Amino acid sequence: MCTTCGCQVTSGNEAQITVEKSADGGATSVLTRLMAGNDLQAEHNRMHFDQLGVLVINLMSSPGSGKTALLEATIVQGRERFRMAVIEGDLETENDALRIRAHGVQAHQITTGSACHLDAHLVHEALHQIDFAGIDVLFIENVGNLVCPASFDLGHHLNVILLSVAEGDDKPAKYPVMFRAADVMLITKTDLSPYLVEFSSERAAQNLRNLASQVPVFQLSARNGEGIDVWLDWLEEQMQLHKQRAKNRPSFRPVRQPDAGLHATRILLRPAHPVSKS
Helix, strand or coil: CCCCCCCCCCCCCHHHCCCCCCCCCCHHHHHHHHHHHHHHHHHHHHHHHHHHCCEEEEEECCCCCCHHHHHHHHHHHHCCCCCEEEEEEECCCCHHHHHHHCCCCCEEEEECCCCCCCCHHHHHHHHCCCCCCCCCEEEEECCCCCCHHHHCCCCCCEEEEEEECCCCCCHHHHCHHHHHCCCEEEEECHHHHHHCCCCCHHHHHHHHHCCCCCCCEEECCCCCCCCHHHHHHHHHHHHHHHHHHCCCCCCCCCCCCHHHHHCCCCCCCCCCCCCCCC
16 A cells, blocks of 8 residues: 555544654654544544444445445335434545435535545544434445555444445455455445356355455345345344443444554654744
């Protein structure tokens, strides 16, 4: 991954950065503190969610794999089974939030500008924009990216990874950090399977198993509805399990891949504004 992008710094945590550069730049130690600060904020978020009894799911995938379409299908076919809200993450535009709101569901859009992932601070800011009364599950649609989002605890409980049939069945092998973090893998856009015969769901699942992961793998199409019921059954089961977990502290934490979270070892730190001596 890029060694200069500094993707750990977002509008949610940049206020924590001060002039802490040592003689050798000190970037790694600053990033370590940023990640520690993120984890502390994530625990605060999760405590809040647990008190509300809300299950929080982090949706991760590459761009265009169908995260928003999955949410739309979940709303349409699952509205009688549970109530949901959505936090959307993108670099720019409110396009996805508008799609969700069109179905009568609360959706708050986070635009990260240049950051390729969401973090716990950004999610915390978004919480104040959502009315959680009566909400059973909060979906956080992360920025489309198969690397960095897996490294950041947002305060959520479960990771759902999408892999569309248009992407190639070798993605779990190519991007193990992301797929190791999965609590379930969804193979999406299966309505396109007749036109993409080179994609093998069996190979995709085996590549996941090769990472020593035994999580469920579901195949579905948000367009024609195939497999959505299985997905909804899994969601309902996880909500019941969460209600039992939330009675104990701390509740269930997601799998996270911390090694990928510190790849920007030459981050360009912004100097702090000088202190007035008046």
